[in-house]
Amino acid sequence: MAPRTDFWAILTEPLIRQNPVTLQILGICSALAVTTSLPTALTMSVSLTVVLTLSAMLISLIRRHIPDSIRLIVQIVIIASLVVVIDQFLQAYFAEISRALSIYVSLITTNCLVLGRTEAYARHHAPLPAAVDAFGNGLGYSLILIIIGGTRELFGQGSLFGEQVLPLASEGGWFTPLGLMLLAPSAFFLLGGLVWAIRSWRIEQAEAPEHASPAQARAAE
Amino acid sequence: MTGLWALFLGAAFVDNMPLTLFLGLCTFLALSKRPESAMGLGVAMTGVMGVTVPLNWLIYQGLLAPGAWAWIGMPELDLSYLSLIAFIGVIAATVQLLEMVLDRFFPTIHAAFGAFLPLLTVQCAILGGSLFMVDRSYDLAESVVFGLGSGLGFGVAVVMLGAIRTRLSYADLPAGLRGLGIAFILTGLMSLGFASFAQMALSQ
Numbered sequence: 001m002a003p004r005t006d007f008w009a010i011l012t013e014p015l016i017r018q019n020p021v022t023l024q025i026l027g028i029c030s031a032l033a034v035t036t037s038l039p040t041a042l043t044m045s046v047s048l049t050v051v052l053t054l055s056a057m058l059i060s061l062i063r064r065h066i067p068d069s070i071r072l073i074v075q076i077v078i079i080a081s082l083v084v085v086i087d088q089f090l091q092a093y094f095a096e097i098s099r100a101l102s103i104y105v106s107l108i109t110t111n112c113l114v115l116g117r118t119e120a121y122a123r124h125h126a127p128l129p130a131a132v133d134a135f136g137n138g139l140g141y142s143l144i145l146i147i148i149g150g151t152r153e154l155f156g157q158g159s160l161f162g163e164q165v166l167p168l169a170s171e172g173g174w175f176t177p178l179g180l181m182l183l184a185p186s187a188f189f190l191l192g193g194l195v196w197a198i199r200s201w202r203i204e205q206a207e208a209p210e211h212a213s214p215a216q217a218r219a220a221e
Numbered sequence: 222m223t224g225l226w227a228l229f230l231g232a233a234f235v236d237n238m239p240l241t242l243f244l245g246l247c248t249f250l251a252l253s254k255r256p257e258s259a260m261g262l263g264v265a266m267t268g269v270m271g272v273t274v275p276l277n278w279l280i281y282q283g284l285l286a287p288g289a290w291a292w293i294g295m296p297e298l299d300l301s302y303l304s305l306i307a308f309i310g311v312i313a314a315t316v317q318l319l320e321m322v323l324d325r326f327f328p329t330i331h332a333a334f335g336a337f338l339p340l341l342t343v344q345c346a347i348l349g350g351s352l353f354m355v356d357r358s359y360d361l362a363e364s365v366v367f368g369l370g371s372g373l374g375f376g377v378a379v380v381m382l383g384a385i386r387t388r389l390s391y392a393d394l395p396a397g398l399r400g401l402g403i404a405f406i407l408t409g410l411m412s413l414g415f416a417s418f419a420q421m422a423l424s425q
Contacts, residue, residue: 022401025247025250025251025401026247027247028243028246028247028250029243029244029245029246029247029345030243030345032243032246033242033243033244072313072339072342073313076309076313076342076343077306077309080305080306080309081306083305084302084303084305084306087305088302102356103349103352103353103356106305106348106352107244107345107348107349107352109305109309109348110309110343110344110345110347110348111345112247112343115343183416184240184241184242184243184412184416185409185410185412185413185416186409187243187409188405188406188408188409188412189405189406189409191405192398192402192403192404192405192406192408192409193402193406195397195398195401195402195405196395196397196398196402197397198397199396199397199398199402200395200396200397203396203397
């Protein structure tokens, strides 16, 4: 590690350049399931960021004491305990949102993002950089969730945070809600489009083709 | 009997794990590049879910559910908040056990999909299956059928996606869409197709 760790870089790197959802393919399950509206997307983002940051910090603190052979079980138990705490907290104070999120809060436990970051980063770094890295990844995840959640709620119901933004045709306005936006396929389409947009903007993220076209193959010879 | 059959079909097609419930997408996308690995994943999923969901049902009903300890005089003891940790433990142990059994008795199968068996521990679809089983209060027979059905549904979906992606690897796609981008859009189209199963279930 460099003598002076560049916290700003660790924090901003996962926002777009190393975004956990669109580039590292981590934590997609929950990213799509909870984005029918902004409030659920936001709650999920906050819960995940909290769990991610705390678990990265805890695991980084005890990283020298975990035997390598059982580290996965230790990490999962730590994450699961944190998730139980968050779940109970949501049930106590935000009962309505907790019902809307159904089992997806509990599924943060198996969210590949949390385990992926603790496994790839927190295990080898001091608590502070580990926490910053986890927080940055949490923010990157939240960014995607909020973009998709906002789009789906705006076009699916004509509202943002439950406030009517586009006047509905059924109430004398001009906007007819797109029912498809509230169904599962639209989440896949939106995320696919988002990945396309980001990779066209930052062309270095694009994946190499598996097979060269005949013309390129001839040119190479 | 018809109830169980309907539950099986429902779990496999109407509530398809990756396509309608968004569960287990990480492995779904990562291992669908080739139909062979997709097939291995599907078989492993069916096996693991068929075992863990009923096992977790036994543990939940016997130890954790409210009132499970009534027989030793503690009827108001409610340990259901521990279910998450218990389920994860059971799943991790089952996967480990399955790996050891396969390694010992069926080395060829183990070699075919041994590399990603451990990954199944952190598969949201498997944990999700157990959580849904509690949420919808299935009985033992129903939880076996539900586990097998959702595992099979996952397998069907992943093999189909694997087949499409193999063909697509020869296509000339825009650079930004290659790989992950097109996989998402394909999954969306498949999900649209599976949505029609929901209509079938409604019209029955």
